[in-house]
Amino acid sequence: MALPPADDRYLEDYRVGTLEEFGDVLIEEDEVIDFARKYDPQYFHTDPVRAKDGPFGGLVASGWQTCGIFMRLMVEHFVPTHASLGSPGVDAIRWPQPVRPGDRLRAKVMILESRRSRSKPDRGIVTMRNRTLNQHGEAVQVAVVKLLVPRRPAA
Amino acid sequence: MALPPADDRYLEDYRVGTLEEFGDVLIEEDEVIDFARKYDPQYFHTDPVRAKDGPFGGLVASGWQTCGIFMRLMVEHFVPTHASLGSPGVDAIRWPQPVRPGDRLRAKVMILESRRSRSKPDRGIVTMRNRTLNQHGEAVQVAVVKLLVPRRPAA
Secondary structure (H helix, E strand, O other): OOOOOOOHHOOOOOOOOEEEEEEEEEOOHHHHHHHHHHOOOOOHHHHHHHOOOOOOOOOOHHHHHHHHHHHHHOOOOOOOOOOOOOOOOOEEEEOOOOOOOOEEEEEEEEEEEEEEEOOOOEEEEEEEEEEEEEEOOOOOEEEEEEEEEEEEOOO | OOOOOOOHOOOHHHOOOOOEEEEEOOOOOOOHHHHHHOOOHHHHHHHHHHHOOOOOOOOOOHHHHHHHHHHHHHHHHHOOOOOOOOEEEEEEEEEOOOOOOOOEEEEEEEEEEEEEOOOOOEEEEEEEEEEEEEOOEEEEEEEEEEEEOOOOOOO
């Protein structure tokens, strides 16, 4: 199933059971280091030489950067960008495999639940399971993500 | 309680019930926009003018950037940087209040659990509750975060 165009997506379009797969992002060493210097300055994210003796046997991306790349893919392919209301939260983030420079990432998203807000009748919450995969098909990040999405206005 | 210096912290130093508070980071508009263009390009994170009519009434930081700022504070003040082994995962991330340009953030961390790894006796897992606060003392991000930490080597 394909979602409607990004500027015409509403709660009703996010159907439980839908599986979407999108993206093809190359992550390069300079981006890994640049992100980590600002947000996660551990040596195995910032120093390619020292990282060789570290727990991952080489430089790896911060897990938060992998979350950011997943988010960009979500914004480019999944979120109703005209009307997004943000996210109520994210649960159960895991990083089963490290992301290394030169990896290519894509996202797989399964819609688990869609429900109307109890307090605000003009919107609802879509809950999905995300798997971010590398070029070998290995999951490098998984999470359960919620989005606040408006209901389709009455015609 | 104060932790030992960053290069002398081991599993045994992260005691359940310990509360640590650290950091004072100013977040500025250009950083908000720069992060969002790369990792969360929704208009309320990238476009100060259009954001005025958006769900937050102005530009706000991506929640993932707030996670990144929290992580930097953790690396600067809490993680055993000489021997960190990464994180097994993060649960229950919420963003109760938006982060706006000009906000100052700090982190409060409570250690909930510390246990030895079942499979690898040289390390353990520290679980903590994080609250990232703004200058008004409001929580802008909360999460339950796990760290993999080595045990102190035998003397």
